[in-house]
Amino acid sequence: MAEIKLSNVVKKYGDVTIIDQLSLAVAHGEFFTLLGPSGCGKTTLLRMIAGFIIPDAGQVHIGEKDVTHLAAHKRETGMVFQDYALFPDKTVFDNVAYGLRVRKFSSQLIDTKVDRILQRVELAHLKKRYPGELSGGQRQRVALARALVIEPRILLMDEPLSNLDAKLRIQMRDVIRELQQEAKITTIFVTHDQEEALSMSDRIALLRSGRIDQLDTPEGLYSRPLTAYAADFIGGANLIPITDWTSRGTQTEVAIAGGVVLIDSDPTITAHAQASAKSLQATYQLAVRAEHIHIQTASKTSTHSVPAHVVFRRYLGFKVTYCVKLVDGNTLMADVAAADDPRKQAGEAVFLNFSPECRLVLV
Numbered sequence: 001m002a003e004i005k006l007s008n009v010v011k012k013y014g015d016v017t018i019i020d021q022l023s024l025a026v027a028h029g030e031f032f033t034l035l036g037p038s039g040c041g042k043t044t045l046l047r048m049i050a051g052f053i054i055p056d057a058g059q060v061h062i063g064e065k066d067v068t069h070l071a072a073h074k075r076e077t078g079m080v081f082q083d084y085a086l087f088p089d090k091t092v093f094d095n096v097a098y099g100l101r102v103r104k105f106s107s108q109l110i111d112t113k114v115d116r117i118l119q120r121v122e123l124a125h126l127k128k129r130y131p132g133e134l135s136g137g138q139r140q141r142v143a144l145a146r147a148l149v150i151e152p153r154i155l156l157m158d159e160p161l162s163n164l165d166a167k168l169r170i171q172m173r174d175v176i177r178e179l180q181q182e183a184k185i186t187t188i189f190v191t192h193d194q195e196e197a198l199s200m201s202d203r204i205a206l207l208r209s210g211r212i213d214q215l216d217t218p219e220g221l222y223s224r225p226l227t228a229y230a231a232d233f234i235g236g237a238n239l240i241p242i243t244d245w246t247s248r249g250t251q252t253e254v255a256i257a258g259g260v261v262l263i264d265s266d267p268t269i270t271a272h273a274q275a276s277a278k279s280l281q282a283t284y285q286l287a288v289r290a291e292h293i294h295i296q297t298a299s300k301t302s303t304h305s306v307p308a309h310v311v312f313r314r315y316l317g318f319k320v321t322y323c324v325k326l327v328d329g330n331t332l333m334a335d336v337a338a339a340d341d342p343r344k345q346a347g348e349a350v351f352l353n354f355s356p357e358c359r360l361v362l363v
């Protein structure tokens with residue numbers, strides 16, 4: 001049984017459809033991320049689950065209960081906002097205690113619960129401070145403690161790390177994930193940061209204009225993107241036009257400018273291609289991650305080498321990034337380990353070998 005279920009939810013503002021017949025199910029204890037660029041509808045979806053936005057059509061279930069029209073405060077959800085939304089005139093202790101006081105817990109139980117959660121987020125020594133006397137990371141931990149102290153059934157987090165500096169953001173990922181695992185609390189996390197999504201989530205729904213483009217595990221989304229949008233958004237793959245392709249059992253030959261690339265076959269793509277009436281060239285591109293291009297100085301190494309020219313070489317310490325141009329003028333970015341660097345300069349000819357992990361993706 002799903003802990004959270006959205007069934008064909010729709011949200012429109014005027015004539016503009018923001019969420020378009022979207023369905024998803026989140027399992028109990030799952031860390032589920034809504035990922036996508038600004039404006040794709042992540043916050044709207046999260047607020048539908050919280051009860052701040054009522055869908056124009058469709059249902060929201062929490063457990064077995066239809067909560068589509070249930071008031072936000074009756075939904076057993078805790079929310080952490082991007083700007084923390086702490087009470088500036090209350091101490092850390094009182095901020096965290098707020099939800100318990102509203103729920104009429106005894107002051108003794110409030111003391112115990114608040115002290116326990118403040119210790120867990122390493123803020124016990126700061127409980128008498130006001131939010132204005134805390135760093136961004138500390139404020140974020142107060143917001144997290146305040147959401148968790150009421151032991152909500154569901155934790156909803158809207159870009160909770162985006163106001164922190166890069167180092168703190170990475171530390172807080174671990175804190176959130178640890179607390180979530182400890183309490184086995186079903187969590188929906190909104191972010192536009194692909195690295196955050198990959199490193200924290202059990203599953204990710206990649207959104208595109210109010211629809212789910214791909215719903216998958218982090219590994220699935222990174223290594224088996226189905227669309228050019230997913231391949232580009234997660235890990236910024238090179239997208240290469242194809243001129244033809246032939247599936248030969250476990251391997252597929254893909255013709256691109258200058259040569260033929262051999263990749264692993266994907267049954268999903270093959271089945272889609274068989275069912276699709278459109279021309280293959282218009283429907284698919286080859287998605288190639290920078291780490292899946294190997295730069296050779298001679299073509300002899302493989303019958304599937306593709307000629308190219310170096311546009312520029314950028315040394316980055318542990319790796320070297322090359323920009324290379326195919327015979328049709330398309331450019332690709334390729335990463336090589338510093339130890340394997342062929343040390344080619346702009347204008348020099350090279351040959352590219354592509355790893356079998358490269359994929360055909362829907363345009």
Ligand SMILES: Nc1ncnc2c1ncn2[C@@H]1O[C@H](COP(=O)(O)OP(=O)(O)OP(=O)(O)O)[C@@H](O)[C@H]1O
Pocket residue numbers: 013018036037038039040041042043044045192
């Ligand atoms: N009250 C509103 N009235 C009209 N349009 C709105 C309203 N709220 C949101 N929108 C629009 O709905 C779309 C989705 O907004 P939403 O906040 O869900 O996106 P998001 O993916 O969370 O973006 P961001 O990462 O920038 O927060 C946007 O185009 C936004 O302008």
